[in-house]
Amino acid sequence: MTASPTINLLIAEDEEHLGLVLQKELSRLGNHVVLVHDGQAALEAAGETDFDVALIDIMMPKMTGIDLCHFLHESYPDTVIIVESAMTEIHYAIEALRHGAFDYITKPYTLAEVQAAVERALHHRLLLTSSKQYDRRLEELVSARTDEVHEASSTLSAALKSLALTKQSTLSALAVALETRDVDSPGHSERVVAYCKRLGIMLELGSVDMAALEQAALIHDIGKIAVPDSILMKKGPLNEQELVHMRRHVDFSLRIMRGMDLVDGTREIVAQHHERLDGGGYPKALSADKILIGARILAVADAFDAMTSERRYDSTRTFESAIDELRRCSGTQFDPRVVDALTRVPVDRWREIGHAATKMRAAAQDRDRIKAASLHAAETH
Ligand SMILES: [Fe+2]
Ligand SMILES: [Fe+2]
Known part of the structure; x- marks a missing residue:
């Protein structure tokens, strides 16, 4: 995984030891990692930091990983969510995908698998961001061109009006010349x-x-x-x-x-x-x-x-x-x-x-x- 100090990771994991290992290893790669142990704390942390990726355990106290997925995705759609579940809970993982998760990994997993999942998530986030930037740029471009067209058309109609007036006054001047x-x-x-x-x-x-x-x-x-x-x-x-x-x-x-x-x-x-x-x-x-x-x-x-x-x-x-x-x-x-x-x-x-x-x-x-x-x-x- 390409280490970048600007990558913000959220880990919501109620198994304290597993959470700490993940935090330590992912931080070692240069990421800024915030570890929480329940869904409520995860939402609070998301309110304070713009996370690139959230790694969420499905089975957690206070709030299930599925509900957390739902709320996170609703409030912070740019944060890419990965859920982790045991093989026996795979149907929960699929449910989480329906509620906005991007990917899932099954326990037990290796650190390399976690890193690969985070990398995929980051790639997806990059695509999301550039697609949004593209849309924004396109909107700006369309709006700028629309303004230009409006401006050009009003300049053109002013020019035509002035041309018509000039022409009319030239003709009137000729008529006056005859009257003299x-x-x-x-x-x-x-x-x-x-x-x-x-x-x-x-x-x-x-x-x-x-x-x-x-x-x-x-x-x-x-x-x-x-x-x-x-x-x-x-x-x-x-x-x-x-x-x-x-x-x-x-x-x-x-x-x-x-x-x-x-x-x-x-x-x-x-x-x-x-x-x-x-x-x-x-x-x-x-x-x-x-x-x-x-x-x-x-x-x-x-x-x-x-x-x-x-x-x-x-x-x-x-x-x-x-x-x-x-x-x-x-x-x-x-x-x-x-x-x-x-x-x-x-x-x-x-x-x-x-x-x-x-x-x-x-x-x-x-x-x-x-x-x-x-x-x-x-x-x-
Ligand atoms: Fe006449
Ligand atoms: Fe005549």
Whole structure:
């Protein structure tokens, strides 16, 4: 047996002489051996020392070895128990195994047999300990990895959120850039987005189509940036040549969008927002079933806001009159399903939606101005 000063042995043996011999011999091998003579004393000793192995006699006063096995195993499951019994008591030994003993030796035994049994018990204890350590390590590992995954996923969702915000603010900045040329009334893009969202919900668009519609609505006319002022700012109707030029804004928009990371379908909606149901639109004169639902919605929302907020020609219509005009063009220029959806919403609700979008846009501009001013102050400080 490999002697180790860290091995703690408990011997519960009522035959005093035998107990002393065992204690002496096992101590000589470098073990720390505690000898007791009954079950009660064994339990008390176990409460004070963490025993690696307990060698228990089955026949003892006060408490049988079987009961002691049971209590020891319940309270100190890491202590490996060996019972010793006479050949005639072998059924007790088997009973003890059922109550948590690991092994048994039969009397009379040699010291070598006891040493071999203790060694087996120690080996078992080592396996038990390392298996528990392994389980503990595994639990720690799983918990650490779970934390890492949670952390990574929250970092990822924060990054995606920030990316989405950055993308959105870039698109908004483009919309604002267009407004600086006084093409549309302030907040036109944001109101068109708000109207599109409401109509998209009513027409039960899926989440990707909704996202594409929203992005397309925000930058639908960005290509007008490339249209000459003489055409863009012209008061009164455009001549044929000017119209051709103006209509090229769709193509310019698509060119500007080329380098952008946009939701699938956004480009197609922008490309088709001037197509008409009757095939009389531009740039491709697509007919009804070739026009995407997103483009049909955008066409209605765009015209609705243009009619109700246009400033340059002092030709602003009331919401009621704009709805009448959309109804008049339903089935020819506009998709009747979209116009129907629009008419199902009370006029006052459209007014509120439009106001809210304009206010949000103004608040965002204020925030940007304050941010720019504080950045400027920090730089010049
Ligand atoms: Fe347009
Ligand atoms: Fe527009």
